Amino acid sequence: MSPDTHRATAAAILPLVGxxxxxxxxxxxxxxxxxxxxxxxxVQDESLxxxxxxxxxxxxxxxxxxxxxxxxxxxxxxxxxLVEEGRAGEPRAAxxxxxxTAAALADRGAALREARKARNATPLKLFLRRVANIFVPxxxxxxxxxxxxxxxxxxxxxxxxxxLVPALAAIASGFMSLIAVFVGYxxxxxxxxxxxxxxxxxxxxxxxxxxxxxxxxxxxxPGQGGVLGALAAAYLAVRVERLCRRWVPxxxxxxxxxxxxxxxxxxxxxxxxxxxxxxxxxxxxxxxTWLLAHGGAFAGLVLGGLFLPLVxxxxxxxxxxxxxxxxxxxxxxxxxxxxxxAGAGQVGAAIAVYVRLPRNxxxxxxxxxxxxxxxxxxxxxxxxxxxxPLGRPFVTACVGGAAGGAFVGLFNQLxxxxxxxxxxxxxxxxxxxxxxxxGTVPTLAIYGGGLAVGYLVxxxxxxxxxxxxxxxxxxxxxxxxEPTSTTAEPAKQPALT
Numbered sequence: 001m002s003p004d005t006h007r008a009t010a011a012a013i014l015p016l017v018g019x020x021x022x023x024x025x026x027x028x029x030x031x032x033x034x035x036x037x038x039x040x041x042x043v044q045d046e047s048l049x050x051x052x053x054x055x056x057x058x059x060x061x062x063x064x065x066x067x068x069x070x071x072x073x074x075x076x077x078x079x080x081x082l083v084e085e086g087r088a089g090e091p092r093a094a095x096x097x098x099x100x101t102a103a104a105l106a107d108r109g110a111a112l113r114e115a116r117k118a119r120n121a122t123p124l125k126l127f128l129r130r131v132a133n134i135f136v137p138x139x140x141x142x143x144x145x146x147x148x149x150x151x152x153x154x155x156x157x158x159x160x161x162x163x164l165v166p167a168l169a170a171i172a173s174g175f176m177s178l179i180a181v182f183v184g185y186x187x188x189x190x191x192x193x194x195x196x197x198x199x200x201x202x203x204x205x206x207x208x209x210x211x212x213x214x215x216x217x218x219x220x221x222p223g224q225g226g227v228l229g230a231l232a233a234a235y236l237a238v239r240v241e242r243l244c245r246r247w248v249p250x251x252x253x254x255x256x257x258x259x260x261x262x263x264x265x266x267x268x269x270x271x272x273x274x275x276x277x278x279x280x281x282x283x284x285x286x287x288x289t290w291l292l293a294h295g296g297a298f299a300g301l302v303l304g305g306l307f308l309p310l311v312x313x314x315x316x317x318x319x320x321x322x323x324x325x326x327x328x329x330x331x332x333x334x335x336x337x338x339x340x341x342a343g344a345g346q347v348g349a350a351i352a353v354y355v356r357l358p359r360n361x362x363x364x365x366x367x368x369x370x371x372x373x374x375x376x377x378x379x380x381x382x383x384x385x386x387x388x389p390l391g392r393p394f395v396t397a398c399v400g401g402a403a404g405g406a407f408v409g410l411f412n413q414l415x416x417x418x419x420x421x422x423x424x425x426x427x428x429x430x431x432x433x434x435x436x437x438x439g440t441v442p443t444l445a446i447y448g449g450g451l452a453v454g455y456l457v458x459x460x461x462x463x464x465x466x467x468x469x470x471x472x473x474x475x476x477x478x479x480x481x482e483p484t485s486t487t488a489e490p491a492k493q494p495a496l497t
Contacts, residue, residue: 006071009053010079013065016051018042020086025062028076029136030424031055031378032064049385055373056381061129066380068373069429125315132317134186134231135324139424141175141182142327146421146433148172149331154440179328180205180223180230187231193238197258201237201265202230205274215271221278226328227321229269229277236273237265284322285329289417292334296413297406300338304405304454305398307342308383323423332419332435334412337447338405340377340426341454345400347374347427348458349393349466350382356467359478377426390475393466400458408450418443427451 014020017035025036037043043063048054053071058064067075149172155165175182184202189195204210210220225232244257291299310316319335326333354367363386370381387394412418418436425433428451436443467475 006074007078007082009051009067009071009075010082012051013048013054013075013079014082014086016044016048017063020083023083026076026080026083027062028072030139031069031072031380032058032066033072033076033079034062034064037063055370055378056384058380058384061126066373066378068378069376069425125317128315128317130190131231132320133190134183135227135320135423137186138179138182138324139422142324142422143424143433145172145175146435149421150432150435153435157440176328177223178206179324180225180227183227183230183324184234184237187234188238191235191238193234193241194258194261197241197261198234198237200262201233201269204266204269205229205233210270210274213270215275218275220270220274223328225269225274225277226281227324228281229274231321232273232277233265233269236268237261240264281325281329284325288322288326288334292338292409292412292417294413295409297410300341300405300407300409300412301402302405303335303338303409304341304345305402307339307401307405308346308379308394308398312388320423326419327421327423330419332421333423334417334419336420336423336426337418337430337434337450338408340430341404341408341450342398342401343374343377343379343426344404344451344454345397345402345458346379346382346387347371348400348455348460349397349462350374350386351455352396352459352462352466353386353390353393356463356472357476359476361478363475375427376429379426390466390471392468392471393462396461396466397458399461400454400456403457404450404454407453408446411446416442416446418446 013033017023018037018039019042022038022042023035024038025034027034040059040063045057048057048065053067053075054065055068056066058066148168152165152168152172155161155168181199181203185195185199187202188198205225206223208222210222210224213220241257241261244260245253248256248260307316310319319339323333323336326335350367350371354364357363366385367382370385373379374382383394387397416436416438418434418438420430420433421435422433431444431447434443434447
């Protein structure tokens, strides 16, 4: 897309979220534009979802507009620029509301999102969300370095460009060697401390000189504790800093507070946190390896089948530091390819819904527009626009994810272990990031086979068990695409479960 197209998308979104004065913050992750709002009631959800560039919306602690990978990174700066121009009094373009498609499902999906948001506002889930906020900004670097590492591995296996391979390896490994520092920086920033002090304390973990230190009779190793140790160290630094700000006289604050923060948190890191976090990290790595080596297909079935319900409950965010720990230890996370099968089940289920409702042009149009993103691992449009509002297809989609996870897990048990060198992408977008000890071709073939199984089982389970007769009678109709009155109401509420 051209820059003008990205600006046009931003210009179309801005008035539908209440205009510049309704915006409190703007950020983005891999696929979503995340907007803080003064007044949620000013947002026109249905008009937003009708925009061609918008793949879906998610109402959480921030209002999130799904634009897809690549597009979101280009639309966000244009959106920020328009917000600033609007606040400065410069004219901005507005776009009239566009017709809404699949209205019944959209309304049901909005209600489900509201209910999920209320359920997820527990202290534990809010804490997990903050932990996720620490790692999400690292994803672009993980992806970029992961792809470069994969390229270096391919060149090594083929015996090509031997002089270039060491340079590629250095580029790919530089970020991972210092990831603890970035985690510490983001942790302090997220929990309200001075970000650079969090990074300074976390840097102790990767400093080579820690090898000369004995802690309670144990030799420390550079990197021991990894990202979990960095997270704990930086969080402790935040607590120490807050105490110092409270008790240190203002005249001495600039000198005493940073020194005490780094000293106290640093000593606790060296003589406690590094060892404890190292044990936890080692247990996570050993546990994941043991689970797939012995649980195999059953472990994959459970992980693939339950991942989307975990997403609905907000508990999936606890997996992000686990993925990062596995990548730091082994170079890849064995869990992500299995969890990606949940998206394959959603795609298969959506295709089955498309086939089973040949007369409902509204739902079929929604599915056609969301399927390309679904194949690339962006599942929100299919989940919130199709399967979750319908109820039963969401369950049968999870069955497809369980089948794909069991397929991948079985090969892990048979000794063909592989994983993703980064977190974030899923679906077809994960292919360039796959790495394993059995070679590129078997790794790609098994992952591709898992996707195929997820598609097929998700389709079959939804086709045969995803609808009751009453659901088909209510949904397999051709709603009037051009209603003559904006106040017209449907005769009855279709059966969605």
